Amino acid sequence: MNISKKMKAVVLTGHGGLDKLEYRVDYPTPEPDSNEVLIKVAACGLNNTDVNTRSGWYSKAVSDATTGDAYTTVDGNDPTWGGAPLTFPRIQGADVCGTVVVAGANADQSLIGKRVITDNWLRDWNDPDNKNSTGYFGSECNGGYAEYATIDYRNVGVVNSDLSDAELATFSCSYTTAEGMLSRANVKPGDSVLITGASGGVGSALLQLAKRRGATVVGLSAEHKHAELKKLGAHALISRDPASLKEALELAINKAAVSVVADVVGGPMFPQLIDCLERGGRYTCSGAIAGPIVDLDLRTLYLHDLTFTGSTVIPTNIFGDLIGYIEKKEIKPVLAATYPLMELAKAQQAFIDKQQCGNIVVTM
Ligand SMILES: NC(=O)c1ccc[n+]([C@@H]2O[C@H](COP(=O)([O-])OP(=O)(O)OC[C@H]3O[C@@H](n4cnc5c(N)ncnc54)[C@H](OP(=O)(O)O)[C@@H]3O)[C@@H](O)[C@H]2O)c1
Secondary structure (H helix, E strand, C coil), rough: CCCHHHHHEEEEEECHHHEEEEEEEEECCCCCCCCEEEEEEEEEEEEEEHHHHHCCCCCCCCCCCCCCCCCCCCCCCCCCCCCCCCCCHHHHHCCCEEEEEEEECCCCCCCCEEEEECCCEECCCCCCHHHHHHHEEEECCCCCEEEEEEEEHEEEEEECCCHHHHHHHHCCCHHHHHHHHHHHHCCCCCCCCECCCCCCCHHHHHHHHHHHHEEEEEEEEEEHHHHHHHHHHCHHHHHHHHCHHHHHHHHCCCCCCCEEEEECCCCCHHHHHHHEEEEEEEEECCCCCCCCCCCHHHHHHCHHHHHHHEEECCCCHHHHHHHHHHHHCCCCCCEEEEEHHHHHHHHHHHHHHCCCEEEHHHHH
């Protein structure tokens, strides 16, 4: 295959606003190392790590809700998910769907020509379960907002599916994150799971994956999105800011408490979320889009025998499991819109505005 030495890409040139995303037509095409493959990218899904990394929201100096705006308080020393500084220029984008066109000398040659999606957790493959030696595709190395991307061959999965490239690019980050949360909370048949941000990428994944596990699923979301979430199988839906969450639950599922809260929103709602857990209930969290600093009454935690789990780096089996769910059609993609690569900044603004259900994807 004839691969041009230069490619189109959107590069992040520093922390700040959307103007830090620059579209280039002459960016060097990457060459795979011996353990890597070169993917011709067809589509790449957006996610909040791109937004939070660009703006510097992960910095301990920031305590606001995610707005996508630049922060003046970020000093560049701790603005990434892992707490380390970022080097620029950086190509972001973790959720690639594309075709493997080159495989390095030690990589699996049978991948060439196959349509794959990427697992965003970069690992030390001599010690893959070691969470301390992980990186995020599109953060600690270049990702998929480009015509070509390189990644370790153990970070791609072949998907046999009639879904489009853009649909397949909605899954990886959101669904592996959601499945990681549900695994940490050991969600099983008989559980009732309350999901915040249920219309979002992770929220709509939580909804489908908790239902897949046999749980009763209640979503919190802006009301104009309820009809679409109902189609995904939510048993009940509650508006984003109910005056009393317990009363809203009572009306929705005939009981004022749930066994699990799966939260990606946090912020001012947090005390109400914790108050509606049953004795022995489990709270699992992967995000804090409404604000990372919350009020916790420790008496509720210990007197109600609650368990709290955080979830980011997922066990290695989850990516392969996810591909199985896609191939068996146990989960559906929720693709809200596609934009061409050169309009990534516009796509990210729409992603931040949150009028959509599910995810937004750029295509090449
Ligand atoms: N730890 C990880 O590995 C990981 C991976 C992926 C994502 N995350 C984090 O998880 C969070 C959600 O990610 P996502 O991709 O699902 O986001 P998303 O697609 O942007 O969806 C978030 C949803 O939360 C709701 N929401 C937004 N702002 C809110 C606010 N101020 N108060 C209440 N609800 C609000 C919105 O739903 P409604 O409009 O329907 O209310 C929105 O659709 C983010 O903080 C992200 O950084 C973490």
